[in-house]
Amino acid sequence: MNISKPEGASERSAERLVHVPLEGRAYDILIGPGLIGRAGGEITSRLKGRRAAIVTDEHVGAHYLEALMDSLQTDGIEAVSLSLPAGEKTKSLEHLSTVCDMVLTARIERNDAVIALGGGVIGDLAGFAAGIVRRGVRFVQIPTTLLAQVDSSVGGKTGINTRHGKNLLGVFHQPDLVLADSAALDSLSEREFRAGYAEVAKYGLIDKPDFFGWLEKNWKKVFEGGPERIEAIAVSCQAKADVVVEDERETGRRALLNLGHTFGHALEAATQYDSSRLVHGEGVAIGMVLAHQFSARLNLASPDDAKRVEAHLREVGLPTTMGEIPGELPPTEKLLDAIAQDKKVKGGKLTFILTHGVGQSFIADDVPPSEVLSFLEEKRPK
Amino acid sequence: MNISKPEGASERSAERLVHVPLEGRAYDILIGPGLIGRAGGEITSRLKGRRAAIVTDEHVGAHYLEALMDSLQTDGIEAVSLSLPAGEKTKSLEHLSTVCDMVLTARIERNDAVIALGGGVIGDLAGFAAGIVRRGVRFVQIPTTLLAQVDSSVGGKTGINTRHGKNLLGVFHQPDLVLADSAALDSLSEREFRAGYAEVAKYGLIDKPDFFGWLEKNWKKVFEGGPERIEAIAVSCQAKADVVVEDERETGRRALLNLGHTFGHALEAATQYDSSRLVHGEGVAIGMVLAHQFSARLNLASPDDAKRVEAHLREVGLPTTMGEIPGELPPTEKLLDAIAQDKKVKGGKLTFILTHGVGQSFIADDVPPSEVLSFLEEKRPK
Numbered sequence: 001m002n003i004s005k006p007e008g009a010s011e012r013s014a015e016r017l018v019h020v021p022l023e024g025r026a027y028d029i030l031i032g033p034g035l036i037g038r039a040g041g042e043i044t045s046r047l048k049g050r051r052a053a054i055v056t057d058e059h060v061g062a063h064y065l066e067a068l069m070d071s072l073q074t075d076g077i078e079a080v081s082l083s084l085p086a087g088e089k090t091k092s093l094e095h096l097s098t099v100c101d102m103v104l105t106a107r108i109e110r111n112d113a114v115i116a117l118g119g120g121v122i123g124d125l126a127g128f129a130a131g132i133v134r135r136g137v138r139f140v141q142i143p144t145t146l147l148a149q150v151d152s153s154v155g156g157k158t159g160i161n162t163r164h165g166k167n168l169l170g171v172f173h174q175p176d177l178v179l180a181d182s183a184a185l186d187s188l189s190e191r192e193f194r195a196g197y198a199e200v201a202k203y204g205l206i207d208k209p210d211f212f213g214w215l216e217k218n219w220k221k222v223f224e225g226g227p228e229r230i231e232a233i234a235v236s237c238q239a240k241a242d243v244v245v246e247d248e249r250e251t252g253r254r255a256l257l258n259l260g261h262t263f264g265h266a267l268e269a270a271t272q273y274d275s276s277r278l279v280h281g282e283g284v285a286i287g288m289v290l291a292h293q294f295s296a297r298l299n300l301a302s303p304d305d306a307k308r309v310e311a312h313l314r315e316v317g318l319p320t321t322m323g324e325i326p327g328e329l330p331p332t333e334k335l336l337d338a339i340a341q342d343k344k345v346k347g348g349k350l351t352f353i354l355t356h357g358v359g360q361s362f363i364a365d366d367v368p369p370s371e372v373l374s375f376l377e378e379k380r381p382k
Numbered sequence: 383m384n385i386s387k388p389e390g391a392s393e394r395s396a397e398r399l400v401h402v403p404l405e406g407r408a409y410d411i412l413i414g415p416g417l418i419g420r421a422g423g424e425i426t427s428r429l430k431g432r433r434a435a436i437v438t439d440e441h442v443g444a445h446y447l448e449a450l451m452d453s454l455q456t457d458g459i460e461a462v463s464l465s466l467p468a469g470e471k472t473k474s475l476e477h478l479s480t481v482c483d484m485v486l487t488a489r490i491e492r493n494d495a496v497i498a499l500g501g502g503v504i505g506d507l508a509g510f511a512a513g514i515v516r517r518g519v520r521f522v523q524i525p526t527t528l529l530a531q532v533d534s535s536v537g538g539k540t541g542i543n544t545r546h547g548k549n550l551l552g553v554f555h556q557p558d559l560v561l562a563d564s565a566a567l568d569s570l571s572e573r574e575f576r577a578g579y580a581e582v583a584k585y586g587l588i589d590k591p592d593f594f595g596w597l598e599k600n601w602k603k604v605f606e607g608g609p610e611r612i613e614a615i616a617v618s619c620q621a622k623a624d625v626v627v628e629d630e631r632e633t634g635r636r637a638l639l640n641l642g643h644t645f646g647h648a649l650e651a652a653t654q655y656d657s658s659r660l661v662h663g664e665g666v667a668i669g670m671v672l673a674h675q676f677s678a679r680l681n682l683a684s685p686d687d688a689k690r691v692e693a694h695l696r697e698v699g700l701p702t703t704m705g706e707i708p709g710e711l712p713p714t715e716k717l718l719d720a721i722a723q724d725k726k727v728k729g730g731k732l733t734f735i736l737t738h739g740v741g742q743s744f745i746a747d748d749v750p751p752s753e754v755l756s757f758l759e760e761k762r763p764k
């Protein structure tokens with residue numbers, strides 16, 4: 001891990017490359033400013049096909065679609081595009097059907113690409129389509145939120161929501177290339193940027209204490225842009241890639257990526273996924289603080305670690321307590337139900353990602369529900 | 383390959399097992415009479431989950447659903463079922479959506495199973511659903527047509543049709559168990575049985591000349607049932623499994639399985655997939671004869687081989703010439719267009735499975751379209 005400032009002054013030299021060495025489907029993640037405007041060249045130097053179908057949403061499309069289309073055209077890629085409404089509701093079977101129809105109409109063959117230009121919503125939806133059209137065509141991720149750059153665009157999970165819950169239909173379909181344009185984050189709202197930052201901090205808390213320490217010092221520069229932002233994204237992508245290569249199908253170690261997510265998902269469910277109340281990264285921020293506090297309560301970690309985590313996330317402007325969520329929360333039993341319904345249930349015990357301290361997380365699969373209940377009871381707003 | 387009569391007189395001893403040694407996802411194909419009535423035991427001895435969602439069609443369901451449900455119940459598997467209209471139209475996104483909803487409502491988790499009870503239509507549809515619910519749950523194939531037993535249930539291809547063409551959306555999702563109940567074929571129409579037989583003969587023609595010779599002698603017993611039927615299915619499954627293990631994602635050798643299919647698909651398209659005029663296996667039968675005749679015309683094989691193939695397929699009651707297809711065929715140029723649109727096009731040349739004789743097929747990727755055109759012109763009904 002290299003978390004020093006990159007050397008060299010030119011924009012281009014600040015670029016990072018993370019290679020994901022999956023057997024037979026290895027791919028590159030490029031991170032740096034201006035990648036959208038150079039997408040054509042990066043794609044043609046790696047993929048055989050000369051056709052592309054771009055999926056984006058209305059916010060992102062307004063900012064970056066033209067630049068992307070221009071770049072593809074310059075490099076001889078024939079591209080069509082589809083701009084969908086922004087928001088989680090777009091991850092539906094109806095929109096999947098629309099995307100597949102558009103990809104087939106564009107006569108995308110196995111070596112041609114579906115390109116996702118947007119946040120995690122567009123990446124998950126377009127990736128699913130790329131995974132099922134002709135049983136799999138090439139897929140290029142151009143993530144435009146911090147969350148998508150450090151998390152959803154890496155690892156090959158794709159999916160849509162159904163009335164039964166989130167991400168219940170999908171496939172594993174690895175991208176063939178990820179272009180994380182760090183400058184594209186400049187148009188992202190402060191709130192969305194912060195939410196993505198929770199996932200960046202997560203990688204430090206899982207098993208990179210030095211990186212967490214570096215973030216404590218450098219987070220402002222990460223928010224402002226420049227080399228520190230690129231560095232933070234690169235370290236995060238590398239961390240995710242390492243776990244994915246080790247455990248592509250999430251049967252073991254990949255579960256560590258759920259640090260903060262068991263509590264976080266319960267809070268998202270408790271707020272009916274209403275993003276005006278809570279967005280995913282905010283739920284994760286609160287969830288990570290709770291995971292550290294809960295670990296301290298179980299005498300697994302020092303309470304000082306929980307305080308350190310809370311202090312940093314609060315400093316960057318993330319919520320760290322349930323009390324900060326606007327509106328009423330359901331009864332504690334209902335929160336626990338949401339946790340138990342989460343996929344991580346085994347028999348009567350609950351599976352949690354707990355920690356021995358900053359950067360020392362582990363999978364605990366024998367957490368008694370009663371302990372969680374009394375802990376949540378204590379922590380919820382009175 | 384063992385194509386001698388199985389020894390032992392009892393029904394059970396006539397059973398065959400073909401193991402498909404895919405790394406990490408190896409599975410068994412059982413072939414024999416009465417397997418539907420013993421499905422529960424075969425499933426519980428291999429899979430962990432104790433829930434199942436059965437997908438069937440109205441014809442098959444009327445015959446076998448009750449026996450299957452009874453067997454599952456006896457072995458402690460909690461099962462629900464969904465019976466869909468029979469026919470190719472059922473391979474649609476709408477029905478996929480219905481199946482996924484039913485599977486999620488039944489709270490099928492990763493270790494639980496979706497069970498396909500039916501022909502290739504149900505297998506392709508239910509397999510697709512099993513491949514995408516929670517990014518993949520267990521999948522059991524109980525194929526009830528000869529075509530499904532020897533072809534579609536083995537190999538992991540799943541899919542549905544769209545307005546753009548057949549099988550354009552799908553995933554590779556290997557089954558965890560295939561139960562080919564040879565006695566269930568007794569209720570199949572003679573025409574459907576014959577259509578499946580074309581695929582059985584195909585394995586001989588690809589690279590098993592002895593098996594083709596055995597079929598020439600024993601085909602009547604295969605049609606009647608008994609050990610020869612089981613044997614023919616087992617040899618076919620083994621042949622398909624061998625190819626699949628070698629080339630799971632169809633990048634090379636698996637293309638040999640398309641012997642007869644390039645011409646066959648063109649004829650299916652030419653008859654608008656109207657099964658009253660032509661069913662898939664009939665198209666394959668005509669296509670295999672054409673492939674042998676075309677190979678002879680290109681001086682690759684002896685015309686005697688083409689005659690031998692035609693004689694056998696005609697003897698079992700399959701069509702072997704375009705003239706036997708009821709109704710008008712489109713102009714030859716249109717047939718060629720359908721061939722060129724088939725996925726097997728590379729640049730200007732066409733990819734065909736040709737042959738040096740019975741059991742000596744090979745992939746030819748440099749067939750000039752003009753040769754095909756004049757050949758078809760000569761062979762089509764005047």
Ligand SMILES: NC(=O)c1ccc[n+]([C@@H]2O[C@H](COP(=O)([O-])OP(=O)(O)OC[C@H]3O[C@@H](n4cnc5c(N)ncnc54)[C@H](O)[C@@H]3O)[C@@H](O)[C@H]2O)c1
Binds near residue numbers: 060119148185
């Ligand atoms: N596949 C995975 O492994 C994985 C991992 C984590 C999360 N996810 C999924 O990701 C989704 C959330 O992703 P997200 O947080 O990126 O949400 P999102 O895609 O909805 O984007 C958030 C908002 O930001 C806007 N936006 C995006 N980029 C912008 C830019 N550069 N400038 C201005 N506005 C921009 C979008 O239009 C949207 O309104 C969820 O559906 C979640 O399930 C998937």
Ligand SMILES: NC(=O)c1ccc[n+]([C@@H]2O[C@H](COP(=O)([O-])OP(=O)(O)OC[C@H]3O[C@@H](n4cnc5c(N)ncnc54)[C@H](O)[C@@H]3O)[C@@H](O)[C@H]2O)c1
Binds near residue numbers: 445502504567569570
């Ligand atoms: N996945 C693959 O690798 C693969 C390979 C070849 C074909 N296929 C697909 O398979 C499909 C064709 O399969 P099929 O020929 O089995 O068609 P099918 O599933 O439509 O079955 C044919 C007819 O027979 C009826 N039937 C089935 N079993 C019966 C039984 N035991 N008794 C009485 N009636 C019965 C069905 O209800 C239907 O009416 C096509 O969609 C084709 O694309 C897939």
Ligand SMILES: [Zn+2]
Binds near residue numbers: 151199261280284
């Ligand atoms: Zn997350």
Ligand SMILES: [Zn+2]
Binds near residue numbers: 533581643662666
């Ligand atoms: Zn076939």
